[in-house]
Amino acid sequence: MALKANTLVRSFAHAAGVVIYVAAVAWLMSHGEALVGERQSILMPVFALLLFIVSATITGLLVLGRPLQLYLDGAKREAVAFLLATLAWLVAFLVAVLIAMVLVSGQPVTAG
Secondary structure (H helix, E strand, C coil): CCCCHHHHHHHHHHHHHHHHHHHHHHHHHHHHHHHHCCCCCCHHHHHHHHHHHHHHHHHHHHHHHHHHHHHHCCCHHHHHHHHHHHHHHHHHHHHHHHHHHHHHHCCCCCCC
């Protein structure tokens, strides 16, 4: 089953949207104390849980929204292809981030 160029481009855009969103949340989490200070209150767990719910919804829509729409419109093969293409892009981004982490650490990779 050959993928259409449109599917590859759109699935890349969806996967890139997930990566950009995850990077923004990671930045917020790593700089959160500088933004709001170190506070012990009920607001931090509330914020964390709400962020988790919003993140699951946003990334779920980016990964599953278009395939679900295609599937419900009767384009089952296209839906599966789009979902798998998006997943493949996400794996590619994951490998790229892992490689960047290894390169930035400056430490050699050893087995065991």
